[in-house]
Amino acid sequence: MRRLTTAVLEETAEILDILNSENSTPVFNPSIAVLSAIILAFTASFSRETLVPLFLISASATIAFFLKIDLKLWIKPVILTFLATVVISAPLILLPENTFFFKPEISRVEEALSLILRATAASAIFTVLIIHIGWTKLLEGLRGLYFPEEFVFLIGFSIKYIPVFLRDICKLVAAKEARMLKGLKYKIAWRSMAAVAGEILLRSYEKGLKLHLALNARMFYNVTSTLPKHSINIYDVVLLTFTALVVAAVML
Amino acid sequence: MTYILEVLDVHFSYPGGVVALRGAFLRVRKGEVVAVTGPNGCGKTTLLLIATGLLKPDKGRVLFDGTPLDEQLPQARKRIGLVFQNPDDQIFNSTVYDEIAFALRQLEIKEEEIAERVEEIAEKLGIDSILKRPPYRLSLGEKKKVALASILVYEPELVLLDEPTANLSYKTVSEVEYIISELQREGKTVVVASHDVNFIARVADTVYVLSAGRVIGFGEARKILLDKDLLSRAELAPPLIARVAELLFDKENPPPLTLEELAEKLHKHK
Numbered sequence: 171m172r173r174l175t176t177a178v179l180e181e182t183a184e185i186l187d188i189l190n191s192e193n194s195t196p197v198f199n200p201s202i203a204v205l206s207a208i209i210l211a212f213t214a215s216f217s218r219e220t221l222v223p224l225f226l227i228s229a230s231a232t233i234a235f236f237l238k239i240d241l242k243l244w245i246k247p248v249i250l251t252f253l254a255t256v257v258i259s260a261p262l263i264l265l266p267e268n269t270f271f272f273k274p275e276i277s278r279v280e281e282a283l284s285l286i287l288r289a290t291a292a293s294a295i296f297t298v299l300i301i302h303i304g305w306t307k308l309l310e311g312l313r314g315l316y317f318p319e320e321f322v323f324l325i326g327f328s329i330k331y332i333p334v335f336l337r338d339i340c341k342l343v344a345a346k347e348a349r350m351l352k353g354l355k356y357k358i359a360w361r362s363m364a365a366v367a368g369e370i371l372l373r374s375y376e377k378g379l380k381l382h383l384a385l386n387a388r389m390f391y392n393v394t395s396t397l398p399k400h401s402i403n404i405y406d407v408v409l410l411t412f413t414a415l416v417v418a419a420v421m422l
Numbered sequence: 423m424t425y426i427l428e429v430l431d432v433h434f435s436y437p438g439g440v441v442a443l444r445g446a447f448l449r450v451r452k453g454e455v456v457a458v459t460g461p462n463g464c465g466k467t468t469l470l471l472i473a474t475g476l477l478k479p480d481k482g483r484v485l486f487d488g489t490p491l492d493e494q495l496p497q498a499r500k501r502i503g504l505v506f507q508n509p510d511d512q513i514f515n516s517t518v519y520d521e522i523a524f525a526l527r528q529l530e531i532k533e534e535e536i537a538e539r540v541e542e543i544a545e546k547l548g549i550d551s552i553l554k555r556p557p558y559r560l561s562l563g564e565k566k567k568v569a570l571a572s573i574l575v576y577e578p579e580l581v582l583l584d585e586p587t588a589n590l591s592y593k594t595v596s597e598v599e600y601i602i603s604e605l606q607r608e609g610k611t612v613v614v615a616s617h618d619v620n621f622i623a624r625v626a627d628t629v630y631v632l633s634a635g636r637v638i639g640f641g642e643a644r645k646i647l648l649d650k651d652l653l654s655r656a657e658l659a660p661p662l663i664a665r666v667a668e669l670l671f672d673k674e675n676p677p678p679l680t681l682e683e684l685a686e687k688l689h690k691h692k
Contacts, residue, residue, distance in 0.1 A: 187516040194527065194532075194533040195533065333516070338510075377511075380508075380511040384506060384512045384514060388499070388524055388525045388528065389528060390497060390500045
């Protein structure tokens with residue numbers, strides 16, 4: 171069971187690590203990239219047609235190809251979102267409305283498929299643009315769009331913190347299992363793993379505090395007073411036009 | 423006398439009421455190596471965090487280059503580097519390269535220069551072959567070197583090292599000692615928090631002894647490290663070489679502190 175737990179935790183950490191990358195020379199202006207990522211993800215999530223999400227998934231793949239983003243990196247979070255939505259949408263197919271009884275209905279497959287596609291498309295387009303600009307530029311982009319500093323800090327901190335913390339949990343789970351002397355009976359193992367939860371809560375505060383100090387130790391500027399200036403180029407215009415066209419296509 | 427760092431009468435309590443510092447102080451001259459020693463939980467780490475402006479003292483002042491540190495933050499952090507005791511608390515990037523380059527990217531340096539400086543420091547510390555690897559897959563010694571490289575790369579004037587030798591192999595400890603001597607030769611100031619008196623004897627010019635959040639003694643390294651009473655009050659003992667010399671010779675003046683000094687004494691006694 172530890173193997174499964176640690177595998178899930180480590181994979182999740184690795185996926186978040188994908189956003190924890192840097193690109194000092196992105197093609198797009200960070201603010202425009204972040205704005206487009208948010209609008210396109212929003213559009214994908216709320217589109218009624220299945221064509222729009224399908225188009226956005228293929229557009230994301232094309233952008234990834236042209237921006238020379240490692241496809242393996244981009245595909246991981248997309249697949250994770252896809253699998254998570256498949257699990258979440260299963261009740262839509264298996265449990266019809268107003269009943270708790272198991273009764274599969276093929277007519278609801280389309281509804282479930284739409285949900286899966288919309289979530290996957292939102293994840294695909296958002297991830298491709300964010301991977302491209304990287305962590306530092308993501309924060310600059312959010313600040314450029316006048317997001318509250320607390321929100322920007324929370325986003326930046328989460329991307330750094332969650333992978334570190336998940337790996338810490340893996341160590342904790344391993345340490346717990348190492349002391350399970352009666353063998354790996356599921357009942358005992360579950361009880362032991364459940365006991366890790368309290369420990370995790372306590373550790374998360376400690377770890378968060380230390381990471382905050384470590385980040386502060388190497389942050390040299392007052393972020394709000396020294397926002398770097400980024401010019402707008404032809405690629406930004408193309409991206410904005412593309413975003414506007416997708417939104418228009420959904421609305422009309 | 424020019425002090426680069428002055429921590430004056432600082433008091434600090436953590437949330438929950440744990441008192442870490444009770445009027446501790448520290449004065450560091452430019453270009454010297456100062457060691458802060460004491461038992462576990464005596465407040466060494468807290469003192470370093472306050473000295474770098476990462477924690478605000480409940481009472482007391484921190485002066486950096488003669489002016490209050492809090493008035494110079496965050497810009498002053500370019501001149502101060504802190505290496506955490508546990509590298510896992512300090513390292514937060516997805517590759518070793520990004521970790522070392524993190525501070526330089528804050529300085530808006532061109533990527534080519536960043537790459538040059540990262541490779542230079544990595545080569546100096548012998549970690550150039552692991553630049554593309556994720557830090558969490560490294561050994562503790564390698565992680566410590568990455569943490570050190572991520573600080574040395576932006577060339578701070580004041581380097582603070584929290585327990586730099588804890589759990590390291592003999593070879594890595596020797597490398598850390600060499601780095602400290604190199605930093606001193608370059609005119610940098612180093613503050614080391616450690617309870618390893620043997621290591622302190624080899625690197626420090628001045629030693630502060632901390633116990634229960636108070637400085638119970640400070641002064642020239644030799645004088646402090648041979649003061650058995652003072653050290654025992656801080657649950658410490660003089661360096662091994664000094665203890666061996668005490669067994670071998672009668673009251674020697676000055677007693678040896680390092681292996682080289684002991685060898686010289688033995689040579690004279692032949």
